[in-house]
Amino acid sequence: MSSTTTKVLYPVDRDYHCDRYFWDKDVFSYQCKKGERVFYAKRGLIKAEAPPTEDLERLKEHYDVLLLEADGARGMDLKLHSERDPVVPEFTTATLAIASFSVFGKRLSEHCFGCESLTDRLIDEETYSFLLTHPEGIQKRMKGTRAILFNQAERADRSKIENIRRLFPDLPLFFGSLEENVLIERKIP
Structure with missing residues (x-):
């Protein structure tokens, strides 16, 4: 089951790789087949919006995994x-x-939402x-089992991966590429 706790693009604008899409409470009566991926959200004016938190929590009874974009x-x-x-x-x-781990040497203000005031860094x-x-930052409000994936790491110099890994020996860090479906390095404390 996939959904959001905020807003996401509509499936016509972004492929969520789901087999079924629901916009109402019919999601609760749907009998999901093994391995089937289901998307559930409310229709918003511009984006798909979060269903009530109670709905998301109730869906735990119907699905093995809830993947929620937060x-x-x-x-x-x-x-x-x-x-x-x-x-x-x-x-x-x-x-x-x-x-992303592919923006070394670029301006932080142009590649980090919330960092617009740091123009020269x-x-x-x-x-x-x-x-x-x-x-x-990245770890804010993380709960339960935690992992941090630095995506697009295949574009970075390997020494940069080693440096971050050394600086944070107690963090569960993964370096890889979602697009290429590759895990380059993982460090689990």
């Missing part, structure tokens, strides 16, 4: 959260944070360290 970065590679996000339900058992290992330790 906060996007408006198409940007990195993000500092605002005080209201990410929206992570209390019943969350695992959290996966995803951040270039993205480097120190930037990732900042985002991993900042109270509004």
Whole structure:
């Protein structure tokens, strides 16, 4: 089961790789087949919107896994959260944070939502360290089993992966590519 706790693009604008899509309470009477992927959200004016939290929690009875998008970065590679996000339900058992690892040397203000005021800073290992330790950064509101995936890591120099891994020996860090379906490095404490 896939859904959101905020808003996401409609399936016509983004492929969620689901077999069935629901926009109403019919999702509760649907008998899902083994391996079938189901999407559920409310229709909004511009984007698909979060169903009530009670609905999402109730869906735990119907599906083995609920994959809930809790906060996007408006198409940007990195993000500092605002005080209201990410929206992570209390019943969350695992959290996966995803951040791009392909923007080294680029301007932080142009590639990090929430960092617009940092106009001259270039993205480097120190930037990732900042985002991993900042109270509004990558780890904000993570619950349950935690993992951080640095996506597009195949585009970065291997030494950068090693540097981040060394700086954060106690974090469950993964470096890979969602597009290429490749895991380059993982570090589980």
